[in-house]
Structures are given as C-alpha cells and as structure tokens.
Amino acid sequence: xxxxxxxxxxxxxxxxxxxxxxxxxxxxxxxxxxxxxxxxxxxxxxxxxxxxxxxxxxxxxxxxxxxx
Amino acid sequence: xxxxxxxxxxxxxxxxxxxxxxxxxxxxxxxxxxxxxxxxxxxxxxxxxxxxxxxxxxxxxxxxxxxxxxxxxxxxxxxxxxxxxxxxxxxxxxxxxxxxxxxxxxxxxxxxxxxxxxxxxxxxxxxxxxxxxxxxxxxxxxxxxxxxxxxxxxxxxxxxxxxxxxxxxxxxxxxxxxxxxxxxxxxxxxxxxxxxxxxxxxx
Numbered sequence: 001x002x003x004x005x006x007x008x009x010x011x012x013x014x015x016x017x018x019x020x021x022x023x024x025x026x027x028x029x030x031x032x033x034x035x036x037x038x039x040x041x042x043x044x045x046x047x048x049x050x051x052x053x054x055x056x057x058x059x060x061x062x063x064x065x066x067x068x
Numbered sequence: 069x070x071x072x073x074x075x076x077x078x079x080x081x082x083x084x085x086x087x088x089x090x091x092x093x094x095x096x097x098x099x100x101x102x103x104x105x106x107x108x109x110x111x112x113x114x115x116x117x118x119x120x121x122x123x124x125x126x127x128x129x130x131x132x133x134x135x136x137x138x139x140x141x142x143x144x145x146x147x148x149x150x151x152x153x154x155x156x157x158x159x160x161x162x163x164x165x166x167x168x169x170x171x172x173x174x175x176x177x178x179x180x181x182x183x184x185x186x187x188x189x190x191x192x193x194x195x196x197x198x199x200x201x202x203x204x205x206x207x208x209x210x211x212x213x214x215x216x217x218x219x220x221x222x223x224x225x226x227x228x229x230x231x232x233x234x235x236x237x238x239x240x241x242x243x244x245x246x247x248x249x250x251x252x253x254x255x256x257x258x259x260x261x262x263x264x265x266x267x268x269x270x271x
Contacts, residue, residue, distance in 0.1 A: 001094070002090075002248065003152060003155055003248045003251045003252055003255070004152075006251075006252055006255050007148070007152045007251075007255060010148055010255050010258065010259060013259060013262060014145050014262060017141075017262050017265075017266070020266065021138070021141075021266070021270070024266070024270050028129065036135055040134070040135070040138055043138075047142065047145075051145075054149065058152070061156065062156060062159075065156075065159060068085065068086060
C-alpha cells in the first residue's frame with residue numbers, strides 16, 4: 001500500500017473521528033451548557049466538512065499516482 | 069573493500085511487488101500495531117475491571133484537558149497533510165516545495181510536543197504521577213510511548229530535510245521512496261493518536 005492509499009484511509013478515519021467528536025461535544029454541551037463544548041462541536045463538524053473537501057482535492061491532485 | 073548494494077530499493081521486488089524499503093516499513097508498522105494493541109488491551113482490561121473509571125471519580129473529560137488535546141489532534145491531522153504534500157512535491161520534482169512542507173511537518177510536531185509538555189506539567193503540579201492510580205498509569209504509558217514515536221518521527225524527518233536531501237541530486241527516485249516510507253510511519257503515529265484521544269479523553 002502506498003502513502004497515497006494510506007493517506008486516503010487516514011482522511012476517512014479522520015472524518016469519522018471529527019464527526020464522532022462533534023457528536024460527543026453536542027452531548028457534552030447539552031449536559032453542561034459549556035460554551036467551550038459548543039465551540040468544539042461546531043469546530044468538529046466544520047473540520048469534517050473541510051477534510052471531505054480536502055480528500056476529494058487530494059484524489060484529483062494525485063490521480064496519476066499508483067495506490068500500490 | 070567492495071560496497072554492498074541493497075537490491076530493489078527503487079524498483080519493485082518481483083517477489084513482493086513493492087520496493088524492499090516499503091516492505092520493511094510495513095513489517096515495522098505491523099510490529100507497532102502489536103505493541104500499541106497490547107497496551108490498548110491493557111487499557112480495556114483495566115477499565116472494565118475497575119468499579120469506577122477514572123478511579124478517583126468524575127469523568128475522563130473533566131480530569132484531562134480536552135480543549136488542549138483537541139488542538140493537538142488538529143495539529144497532528146494537519147501534519148499528516150503537510151507530510152503527504154512533501155512526498156507529492158518530490159513526485160512532481162519540486163524540491164523547494166518539499167522543503168517547505170517537510171519543515172511545516174517538523175514545526176507542527178514540535179507544537180504537539182510543547183502542548184503535551186504543558187499538559188504533563190499541569191498534571192505533575194497537581195501531584196498526578198503514573199503511580200497515582202491505574203488511570204494515570206495507563207494515560208502516561210500510552211501518551212508517553214506515543215510522544216517517543218513523535219520524537220522518532222522528528223529525527224527522521226529532520227534528517228530528510230537536511231543531510232538526507234543530498235540524495236536528491238544523485239538518486240531522486242530513491243529519495244522520494246525514503247520520504248514515502250517516513251510518511252507511512254508518520255501517518256501510523258497520527259492514526260494511533262486519533263484512537264488514543266477519544267479512548268483516554270472522551271469516553
């Protein structure tokens with residue numbers, strides 16, 4: 001597996017993580033009402049969208065490079 | 069004295085289908101999976117065997133600094149992106165951009181370590197050492213081992229950025245393979261953190 005393939009896998013895991021983190025922060029906000037949790041929730045979901053956008057851009061940029 | 073040349077460092081080995089260096093780094097990463105896997109198993113066993121986790125009461129997210137760890141997670145994810153861009157720059161034959169992205173990766177690694185230092189320092193000020201209880205024992209073991217891997221990555225990446233770059237003039241394809249192998253290691257280290265962070269700080 002090349003770095004390209006591993007990076008795509010890494011970005012997918014990161015997207016899942018940021019979505020999970022956002023969900024955790026929303027639950028924490030509803031429990032504590034903390035502003036920091038709300039900021040982290042918004043940040044988590046924005047990061048997920050940014051990573052999806054980046055992942056697609058990366059695939060386009062390295063279209064000619066092998067996955068092996 | 070004749071010089072020994074390791075075969076298939078650039079071209080794929082016909083047996084494995086990949087260069088020997090890449091095969092070696094994947095074998096190394098397999099051993100790393102076993103190392104961290106054993107420690108994660110220890111964490112699960114300690115946690116499920118405890119009447120309350122963390123033993124002193126409360127939640128992990130109340131004891132550990134989640135905002136700082138969140139920043140550190142973003143720093144590591146960004147460093148993986150800069151690392152892969154440094155490799156892509158080599159592939160495209162742009163050494164100047166390689167230097168820029170690799171220097172960014174190293175700088176982000178230091179940011180991670182500095183933030184980790186502040187986290188550890190705060191815990192030590194409160195008298196929370198690994199001997200405090202099982203929670204802190206596994207917390208310091210896992211994050212400490214991960215920190216050592218970050219330092220290892222900094223050493224390799226600094227080598228590639230400085231004296232290692234000489235190879236670019238004589239054998240750019242071999243140099244690009246070295247950067248790729250370093251990138252595979254770096255991605256693994258970052259992936260470990262992505263599992264460590266929710267396990268230790270959030271759940």
